[in-house]
Amino acid sequence: MEFLHRRITGWFAETARDLPWRDPDCGAWGVLVSEIMLQQTPVVRVLPVWEEWLKRWPSPAGLAGEPAGEAVRNWGRLGYPRRALRLHAAATAIVENHNGRVPDTYTELLALPGVGSYTAAAVAAFAYGRRETVVDTNIRRVHARLVAGTALPAPALTAAEMRLAASLLPDDDAASVRWNAAVMELGALVCTARAPKCADCPVMDSCAWRAAGEPPPSYVPKGQAWHGTDRQVRGAVMAVLRLADAPVPAEMFLQPPADLGFAPEGIGVPLAALHRLNSAPEQLERAMSGLLADGLAEIHDGGYRLPA
DNA sequence: AAGACGTGGAT
DNA sequence: TATCCAAGTCT
Numbered sequence: 001m002e003f004l005h006r007r008i009t010g011w012f013a014e015t016a017r018d019l020p021w022r023d024p025d026c027g028a029w030g031v032l033v034s035e036i037m038l039q040q041t042p043v044v045r046v047l048p049v050w051e052e053w054l055k056r057w058p059s060p061a062g063l064a065g066e067p068a069g070e071a072v073r074n075w076g077r078l079g080y081p082r083r084a085l086r087l088h089a090a091a092t093a094i095v096e097n098h099n100g101r102v103p104d105t106y107t108e109l110l111a112l113p114g115v116g117s118y119t120a121a122a123v124a125a126f127a128y129g130r131r132e133t134v135v136d137t138n139i140r141r142v143h144a145r146l147v148a149g150t151a152l153p154a155p156a157l158t159a160a161e162m163r164l165a166a167s168l169l170p171d172d173d174a175a176s177v178r179w180n181a182a183v184m185e186l187g188a189l190v191c192t193a194r195a196p197k198c199a200d201c202p203v204m205d206s207c208a209w210r211a212a213g214e215p216p217p218s219y220v221p222k223g224q225a226w227h228g229t230d231r232q233v234r235g236a237v238m239a240v241l242r243l244a245d246a247p248v249p250a251e252m253f254l255q256p257p258a259d260l261g262f263a264p265e266g267i268g269v270p271l272a273a274l275h276r277l278n279s280a281p282e283q284l285e286r287a288m289s290g291l292l293a294d295g296l297a298e299i300h301d302g303g304y305r306l307p308a
Numbered sequence: 309a310a311g312a313c314g315t316g317g318a319t
Numbered sequence: 320t321a322t323c324c325a326a327g328t329c330t
Contacts, residue, residue, distance in 0.1 A: 038326040045316075045325090079314030086328085116328045136326045156309085184326065193324065194319080223322060226314090235314050294313090 004146075004203055005170060005179060011202035012182030015189065019043065020050065021126075022181075028102035028127035030054055035119045035126075036087050041078055043188075049076055060091040061100045069306030072296060073242050081238055085295055085307075086114025104128040125180050131173045133166045134180040138187025143168070145191060149208030151217040152193070233279050233287040237304075238296065239270035247303025253284055 020026060021034035033053055037046040053074060057063040063071060068088045075084035090112040094102055102123070103109055109120035121132035140153035143164055153161065170176045190197045198204050209215070226232055240248060244267055256275050262268035279287075288304065291297040297304050 035326065040313090040325055040327060041315080042317080042325050077315060079316085080327090082313070083328085114328070118327060122326070134326090137324090138326070188326080221323085223324085224313090229312095231313060238314085290312095 001168070004168075004206060005175070007202040007206075008186055009175075009178050009182045012178065012185055016181070016185055017043070017189075020047075026127075028104070028123065029058070029060055031127035032090070032102050032115075032119075032123050033087065035122050036083050036090075036114055037078060039083060039119070040080060045078060049074075049078055057091075059100065060094040060102065063088055063091040064095045067306075067308045068295070069308055072238075072306050076242075077239075079235075081296055082294055083114055089113040090115065102127065104130070106130070106132060122180075125177050129173055129177055131169065131171075131176040132180070133162060133169055134184070135162060135165050136184060136187075138184045138191075139165065139180070140187075141193065142183050142187045142191045145196075145209035146203060146207050149212045149215075151209060151215060152219075152221070155219065155221070228279075230283060230287050230290065233274070233277060233283055234291055234296075236270065236274035236277055237284075237287055237291060240267060240274060241297060241304060241306050243267045243270055244305065247300045247305040249303045250288070253288070253304075254281060 071088040144153040
């Protein structure tokens with residue numbers, strides 16, 4: 001165990017990316033924002049949006065003081081815009097229940113909107129130096145290969161995986177934080193899902209998956225459908241709403257923007273993209289009511305807009 | 309507890 | 320061009 005810790009944290013010390021939320025004086029709010037943005041989203045896409053968010057909202061109170069729609073608009077094209085809504089709700093809860101300071105315990109963090117077991121542990125560890133069992137997709141994959149000898153972790157997080165991760169965690173607080181960050185980084189940069197760079201791996205010699213001859217996955221991960229789905233329509237509608245500076249009447253979503261007098265610029269661009277999907281009226285209806293139900297849109301003056 | 313939920317770069 | 324998949328959460 002000591003051997004793995006030295007090798008992996010040593011590798012991390014010289015290879016780690018210089019990410020702004022890893023800056024010692026980034027602050028817990030910056031870490032929380034980064035963790036929410038990084039859910040299912042690559043670092044390179046988060047970077048510029050995170051910078052803008054922290055410049056505009058340096059504290060939870062700043063974000064909580066603005067309409068939720070502003071959070072959604074400034075979320076840009078990061079994807080899963082409900083995360084912006086939840087982050088706004090989390091900021092509000094932090095102001096109301098925690099005096100505007102991001103809480104520092106796993107339990108309090110877990111109670112915040114949009115914060116699940118991974119994010120609660122990550123913020124407690126990376127922002128406050130606490131010893132937490134952080135388990136994300138990178139760490140799961142490293143453990144699966146290095147220790148379990150399988151190509152991929154199970155489809156869903158298991159209790160056995162949590163026990164394994166807990167057993168690997170160094171006792172010392174600071175060492176545990178480094179370990180969590182290092183294993184995550186190893187999974188992100190070297191022990192990747194596709195085409196792992198085993199030649200660059202600091203623990204290649206100890207890898208159970210390698211020793212077993214790199215057996216293929218025992219199951220096929222089911223891919224997410226996209227074309228023709230409600231999600232695709234929702235995404236296209238949200239792209240329109242983010243650009244609109246006034247409520248958008250429902251009929252605009254149904255007709256070719258050119259017929260409505262829209263030039264192929266400004267709001268005409270996402271409007272045209274939506275129309276190009278050629279989705280059935282009932283699907284558009286389903287997508288719109290879904291957005292309303294989720295609080296990502298609201299009706300005002302007979303049109304749709306981001307929540308005020 | 310399986311499925312919904314965005315987006316775009318890489319392969 | 321089609322598929323994969325990235326620091327998950329919620330219901």
